[in-house]
Amino acid sequence: MSKVTLVSAAVLLRASDGAPPGVRDEFLLARRPEGKVYAGWWEFPGGKVEPGETFRDALVRELHEELGIAITAATPWLTREFVYPHATVRIRFFRVTAWDGEIHPHEHDAVAWLRADAPPTVEPILPANGPILKGLALPTLCALTNAEENGVDAELARLEGALAGGLRFVQVRDKTLPAAERERLAQGVVARAKPAGAIVVVNDDAALAQRVGADGVHLSADALNGCAQRPDFAWVGASCHTAEELDKAAALELDYALLGPVLPTPTHPQAAGLGWDAFAQLVERSPLPVLALGGMRPAMMDAAWAHGAHGIALLRGWA
Numbered sequence: 001m002s003k004v005t006l007v008s009a010a011v012l013l014r015a016s017d018g019a020p021p022g023v024r025d026e027f028l029l030a031r032r033p034e035g036k037v038y039a040g041w042w043e044f045p046g047g048k049v050e051p052g053e054t055f056r057d058a059l060v061r062e063l064h065e066e067l068g069i070a071i072t073a074a075t076p077w078l079t080r081e082f083v084y085p086h087a088t089v090r091i092r093f094f095r096v097t098a099w100d101g102e103i104h105p106h107e108h109d110a111v112a113w114l115r116a117d118a119p120p121t122v123e124p125i126l127p128a129n130g131p132i133l134k135g136l137a138l139p140t141l142c143a144l145t146n147a148e149e150n151g152v153d154a155e156l157a158r159l160e161g162a163l164a165g166g167l168r169f170v171q172v173r174d175k176t177l178p179a180a181e182r183e184r185l186a187q188g189v190v191a192r193a194k195p196a197g198a199i200v201v202v203n204d205d206a207a208l209a210q211r212v213g214a215d216g217v218h219l220s221a222d223a224l225n226g227c228a229q230r231p232d233f234a235w236v237g238a239s240c241h242t243a244e245e246l247d248k249a250a251a252l253e254l255d256y257a258l259l260g261p262v263l264p265t266p267t268h269p270q271a272a273g274l275g276w277d278a279f280a281q282l283v284e285r286s287p288l289p290v291l292a293l294g295g296m297r298p299a300m301m302d303a304a305w306a307h308g309a310h311g312i313a314l315l316r317g318w319a
């Protein structure tokens with residue numbers, strides 16, 4: 001196997017003027033200068049890990065050298081491997097949310113802030129980074145419907161409130177609801193979520209997702225294990241419990257995974273949950289955004305980020 005070059009890269013995040021509370025919806029790209037491989041291409045600031053350094057050490061050093069800033073808050077995010085003609089790289093991406101100092105490009109010839117929820121306004125972007133941009137467009141809080149407990153109409157009312165409060169990612173779950181009720185729920189979710197610009201995925205029923213015009217499907221772990229190729233939707237995710245399932249979701253080039261249960265839940269009180277440390281170890285090499293599931297509350301978003309999660313998914317407590 002050829003040598004793998006280790007690279008740390010920073011997704012610097014900030015909130016645009018109209019961003020909902022707590023949402024950082026802009027990220028920074030920088031343009032590689034003349035004289036480097038891929039000169040003129042846009043990348044996340046960062047660079048190679050030097051001998052004796054951790055990924056985090058390299059991140060801190062590179063951002064100081066390249067942008068003149070001292071980062072004060074960075075959490076691990078995705079790890080992406082890519083084979084270029086010149087090198088095979090393993091890039092550890094971090095989300096950087098606070099730093100000291102003004103950004104001045106010392107080693108790039110330009111920088112630009114881009115919106116996470118819109119197509120990029122600069123090009124070309126380094127080929128390894130396509131899925132990274134899609135990951136940035138994925139909201140960090142995923143609401144799972146719970147009409148089995150709340151009833152369809154109450155659940156749709158709860159959704160309206162949450163959409164008004166900034167929710168942008170919904171999974172229609174409710175696997176045991178009678179088919180006609182589940183169809184009514186899915187239709188109602190799409191009718192409310194689409195105008196708000198929210199992503200809707202339907203659990204394990206591609207035909208229903210098609211009929212109601214959802215953005216995608218969410219595969220249960222069983223469906224993932226039996227799946228030979230990525231279903232043809234804009235957004236496809238899967239529920240995972242093990243490293244093998246995370247690998248399978250990555251091999252199918254899905255857009256995200258849910259991993260859990262992280263903590264005990266009312267639905268599975270007998271399961272102890274993975275705990276945050278085991279969660280962090282499992283997601284460390286994942287090229288996909290992974291959302292923590294099981295016993296989550298919105299206030300746990302910071303803990304989730306600190307352990308490498310993209311965000312959290314929850315059945316109760318999202319509104």
Ligand SMILES: Nc1nc2c([nH]c(=O)n2[C@H]2C[C@H](O)[C@@H](COP(=O)(O)OP(=O)(O)OP(=O)(O)O)O2)c(=O)[nH]1
Pocket residue numbers: 007008009036042043044045046047048049082084087089091126127128129
């Ligand atoms: N910094 C950065 N590198 C990326 C990204 N995407 C991507 O494929 N890469 C690749 C390109 C390069 O092969 C490698 C980074 O190497 P580099 O040449 O920028 O590293 P460096 O800053 O340490 O520079 P040097 O040793 O060449 O002076 O990772 C990205 O978004 N940011």
